[in-house]
Amino acid sequence: MSDDTAPIRVLVADDQAIIRDGLATVLGLLPDIEVVGTAADGAEAVRLAVLEHPDVVLMDLRMPVLDGVAASARLRVDVPDAAVLVLTTYADDESILAALRAGATGYLTKDAGRSELAAAVRSVARGQATFAAEVGATVIAAATTSTPDEPVTPADTLASRFPALTRREAEVLALIVDGLGNAEIAGRLFVGVTTVKTHINAIFAKLGVRTRAEAIARATQG
Numbered sequence: 001m002s003d004d005t006a007p008i009r010v011l012v013a014d015d016q017a018i019i020r021d022g023l024a025t026v027l028g029l030l031p032d033i034e035v036v037g038t039a040a041d042g043a044e045a046v047r048l049a050v051l052e053h054p055d056v057v058l059m060d061l062r063m064p065v066l067d068g069v070a071a072s073a074r075l076r077v078d079v080p081d082a083a084v085l086v087l088t089t090y091a092d093d094e095s096i097l098a099a100l101r102a103g104a105t106g107y108l109t110k111d112a113g114r115s116e117l118a119a120a121v122r123s124v125a126r127g128q129a130t131f132a133a134e135v136g137a138t139v140i141a142a143a144t145t146s147t148p149d150e151p152v153t154p155a156d157t158l159a160s161r162f163p164a165l166t167r168r169e170a171e172v173l174a175l176i177v178d179g180l181g182n183a184e185i186a187g188r189l190f191v192g193v194t195t196v197k198t199h200i201n202a203i204f205a206k207l208g209v210r211t212r213a214e215a216i217a218r219a220t221q222g
Helices: 017-028 042-052 068-078 093-101 114-125 133-144 154-161 167-177 182-189 193-207 212-220
Strands: 008-013 033-039 056-059 083-088 106-109
Touching: 008 017, 008 042, 008 114, 017 033, 017 114, 033 042, 042 056, 042 068, 056 068, 056 114, 068 083, 068 093, 068 167, 083 093, 083 114, 093 106, 106 114, 154 167, 167 182, 167 193, 167 212, 182 193, 193 212
Parallel strands: 008 033, 008 056, 056 083, 083 106
Antiparallel strands: none
16 A cells, blocks of 8 residues: 555556546546556456556456456455455445455445545545445445355365465466466466466475476375
8 A cells, every 4th residue: 555655556447448548537637646557357457456566446347358346356366455446337236245345445436526536546545445425335234244155165275275375376276286287377367377387386395296296186185
């Protein structure tokens, strides 16, 4: 997150060019905000966020390639210091709760005014949750209503068994066990092949193995 003197670094993600460019222009005129990039889909948003390390990602929900919910979940792993502020047309319960569960810390609808948008960006950059008035009831209900636990994934199991692995390394190991090659893993996780190789080298070192076959054997042993 940004400090009190540096400008708040913002990445804008929206598949509609006129909205994306308009938001970038409006925010870029503010003295305490710097727009570090724009993205037309969720996958591009994740890629740029990894490169630029924004303080805030202004995220649309309905986008091609990777939607805003999936992109928000990916950012929570890949760029955990970036706060996600959803700005969308949709204010239905399902969309709101999906965004919150994916890690969004703010939620505004696209009819928000300039001052409301600027205030929301500043709030989430400080680590404060902020929501439009019309979604407040849903947020309160979500906070006070128990929800079923999310299903345990193979990566969850591997992370528990091998605590030395990072979350991303556990994900990579799970995909190795599934038989995916480096390029396939890179495509699944929206990272470069070089990054995948780096994770695999770390996995081998932490598990004390030299080959994929040995890593699979370690991962699947009882």
